[in-house]
Amino acid sequence: MKRNGFCNAVLSLIIACLVSFGNTAYAKRIIQKGDATNLITEKMLSDILEKNRTYCTKGIVADYIPELGKMDARAIAFSVVKPNGEVISVGDTQKKFTIQSISKIISLMVAVEEKGEKEIFDRMGYYGTDKPFNHYANLETQGKPLNPMMNAGAILTTALIDGEGDIPLQKILDMVRYITKDDTVTFSETVYMSEKETGHRNRGIFYLLKNNGLVEGEEDKLDNYFKQCSIEVTSEHLAKIGYFFANQCVRFDGDTKYKSSEMSKLIQSQMLIAGMYESSGEYARTVGLPSKSGVGGGIVVSVPGRIGIGTFSPSLDPQGNSVAGYHMILDLVNQLDLSLFK
CATH class of the missing domain: 4.10.810 (Virus Scaffolding Protein; Chain A)
Structure with a gap:
């Protein structure tokens, strides 16, 4: 060895x-x-991180959710889970941030596990989009969300998970805890309250979904969505999530409890076509890997059949994607020729 x-x-x-x-x-x-991914070292990741640290000042920290606006724009972290399950991390690896829209791939898994893919996708599409994450006009024109990665589809997905009150949230939390093998993962009460108090557009989306007959119940279902977005994670957690979906839903330590090639393909395909919102097409051209971003500054990446990548830097581009995170991922992909498209 x-x-x-x-x-x-x-x-x-x-x-x-x-x-x-x-x-x-x-x-x-x-x-x-x-397999070039076996060659990843701490020095390699550190060199890439330092090269791209200047991008921390090239974007804007999300401030439309007041609590997110308090994040340190200089924070940056880079993590990889290698094929053998080894975790390598550099930068501010202990810095916690909220998972935000990355939670959508977890809630989608939970919902499909319970109800099956057909029932979930009878109520929404598989489509990509050139619209922002909070776009909802298609609820009027087509009657259902474009995909589960945009807010409309994600709010619906969480609302379809079985259980009253915060039971759906607990199922999502339990799945994050399982995948990361960390029972301490929880959500930030302050970020949740900040999202709830300012989430009027998401509240409007919830009632449009209800008006279209796609969801039943009251706003506690929307509260679960706000809370799932407020789950606190690290870059290492994201790398473990990326690894999980890259490897047929097998955990980084080899646990096969949820092993499913079909679930893995479903989640990764949605990440690839819509995980970076209206930037997804350009991102597929440059990075070429299933990825999901969150306005908390995280990006999770799955290299199918191989590794998971997690990055954190809260300075965002106009589409809501981490600027430094994107460039770190792009450098690793180019250096090791990881793109799906050869």
């Missing part, structure tokens, strides 16, 4: 040197002879 680790470290250094000197073609030929 020690010898293999030393060899991987040397090979990783050689590849890094080739990339730094512009000989990416030769580096990619070396990578293609084996």
Whole structure:
């Protein structure tokens, strides 16, 4: 094991040197002879993080939710779960932030586990979009949400999970705790209250869904959505979530309780076509991997059959995606030739 680790470290250094000197073609030929993700080291991630740290000042911290506006724009973290389940993290790895829209892939899994894919998607589409995450005009024109990654579809997804009161939230929390193997994961009461007090557009979406006969019940169902967005995580948690969906819903430590290739394909396909909102098409062209962002500054990435990636930097671009997070992911993808599209 020690010898293999030393060899991987040397090979990783050689590849890094080739990339730094512009000989990416030769580096990619070396990578293609084996799984490049085994070569990821702490130094590799640290170098990428430091290279992209300046992007922390290139965007704006989300302030339309007042509590999110208090986040430190200089915070940055980068985590990877390798094929063998090893976790490597650099930067502000202990910094907690709210999961926000990344929670949508968890609630979708819970809902489909309970009701089946057909029942969920009879009420919403599989479609991508060129519209922002809070767009809802299609509820008037088509009568149902475009996909479960936009707010309208995500609010509906959570409302369809069985149980009264906060039982649906507890199911989502339990799934996050299971995937990350961390029973301490919970939600931020202050962020939840901030979202609830300012979430008038989401409240309007809930009542449009109700008006269209897609959901029943009262606003406690919407409260569960606000609370799931307020779940606090770290970049390591996100990398473990990315690994889980990349590997047929097998946990990073090998636990196969929820193993399902069909669930894995469903979640990753939605991440790929709509996980970065109206930037999803461009992101698929540049990064080429299933990914999901959140306005708390996180991005989760699944490299199918291989690794999970988690990044954190709260400074966002106009579409609500982390600027530094995107560039860190792009550099790792280019360095190790990870894109699905060859």
